[in-house]
Amino acid sequence: MKLAVVGGGSTYTPELIDGFARLRDTLPVEELVLVDPAPERLELVGGLARRIFAKQGHPGRIVTTDDLDAGVEGADAVLLQLRVGGQAAREQDETWPLECGCVGQETTGAGGLAKALRTVPVVLDIAERVRRTNPNAWIIDFTNPVGIVTRALLQAGHRAVGLCNVAIGFQRRFAAMLGVAPTDVHLDHVGLNHLTWETGVRLGGPEGDNVLPKLLAEHGDALADDLRLPRDIIDRLGVVPSYYLRYFYAHDEVVRELRTKPSRAAEVAEMERELLKMYGDPSLDEKPALLAKRGGAYYSEAAVDLAAALLGGGGSPYQVVNTYNKGTLPFLPDDAVIEVQAAVGPHGPTPMPVQPVDPLYAGLMANVTAYEDLALEAALRGGRDRVFRALLSHPLVGQYAYADALTDQLIAHNREHLAWA
Incomplete structure (x- = not known):
């Protein structure tokens, strides 16, 4: 089995490598190719990756290359974890929206749109090249x-x-609170990427008892602290929103906070410098503790589980993924991409039935889905007016004066990545 990781020079990668090494019975990788255009980073990350495999006795071969076509040729699966523009572009995404009083964040709002515009054309080019070398990957x-x-x-x-x-x-958090194995916890997880709610927590599988009320009653304070939302709000909702919902539920509060502290991008950039120094230490043969602060916790377990299921070697029967709606949420178009539990196998994911969704969440999902339609149109076709329309539709922007100003800022800060600008 051959896997390729595009963006393999990321400081995230040792987390992924650690998962491949630990879970080799689930996903028996024979060749793992790390593809990245930055040879210096790739050398550091690749060296640590090989040492992790060696320490854990993994027999697989790790190859590093800056040649995308050679790296993905013959791959059974290709993992994409790239960042177009690097941390410098992320720093911009998190700062210029604040000038208009809007949240500065790399995946939602104006910053998220900027990232989409930079990223979609690059990813589509990569995918076409993968399809030429292996259409079944x-x-x-x-x-x-x-x-x-x-x-x-x-x-x-x-x-x-x-x-x-x-x-x-x-x-993992709920399992620890309940004192059970993570595999015993099944989530009623519904929404769009970075706009999700846990509406049920079931023990033993999709038909298990819903213990969410117990979790909220016994651990509500801890969950509220994690989400940085008032306990009262969590109790009134009766669900557990993802921490990204704070950008919507406490927008102005978040903007005030962001204006008074260094950006997350600046923190991550400093962390990456430290991590790359660590990766260059030839005695380091495990992922360092600092990596846990970088983000992406449990990414490796999720990636191994998904790849194993898609490639027919195992994996959990139900997994939370992003895929076409296909009628799962009747208030969204069939071709909307939703994030829900799905049965995953060699033919891909099939979303599981979802209980009727409270209008409080359905309305926001529909609004953000409409924004994503317009964002994708802007990413594929370009043009100032398409960028403006996407921003005007976003619930974190929503005013024409803001949308106009943010459009000008977005184009100015991303011109080198926008072929049409």
């Missing part, structure tokens, strides 16, 4: 904004599934 997208990128891939006819670590993070 699965593409697993971890590149944000996952919902928009996955929809672009599916719309172009690629065998693609989107992946996020929010659900597996909740699964």
Whole structure:
């Protein structure tokens, strides 16, 4: 079995490598190719990756290359974890929207749109090159904004599934609170990527007892602290929203906070510098503890589980993925990309039935789905007016004066990545 990781020079990669090494019985990788255009980073990350495999006795071969076509040739699955523009572009995404009083964040709002515009054309080019070398390869997208990128891939006819670590993070957190194994926890997880709610937590599988009321009663304070939302709000909702919902439920509060502290991008850039120094230490043969602060917790477990299921070797029967709606949520178009539990196998994911969704959540999902339609149109066709329409439709923008100003800022800060600008 051959897997390729595009963006393999990311500081995330040792987390992924650790998962491949630990879970080799689930996903027996024979060759793992790390593809990245930055040879210096690739050398550091690749060296640590080989040492991790060696320490854990994994027999697989790790190859590094800056040649995309050679790297993906013959791959059974290709994982995408790239960042167009690097941390410098992320720094911009998180700062210029604040000038208009809007949240600055890399996956939602104006910053998220900028990332989508930079990313979609690059990902589609990669996917076409994968299809030329191996049309049967699965593409697993971890590149944000996952919902928009996955929809672009599916719309172009690629065998693609989107992946996020929010659900597996909740699964692990709830399991620890309940004192059970993570595999005993099944989430009623519904929404769009980075716009999701846990409406049920079931023990033993999809038909198990719903213990969410127990979790909220006994651990509500801890969950509220994790989400940085008032306990009262969590109790009144009766569900557990993802932490990205804070950008919607406490927008102005978040903007005030972001204006008074360094950006997350600046923190991550400093962390990456430290991590790359660590990766260059020839005695380091495991992922360092600092990596846990970088983000992407449990990404490796989720990626291994999904790849194993898609390639027919195992994996959990039900997994939270990003895929076409296909009538699962009747208030959204069939070709909307949703994030829900799905039965996953060699033919891809099949979303599981979802209980009727409260209008409080359905309305926001419909609004953001409409934005994602317009965002994808802007990413594929370009043009100032398309960018403006996408921003005007977004619930975190929504005013024409803001949308106009943000459009000008977005284009100015991303001109080198926009072929049409």
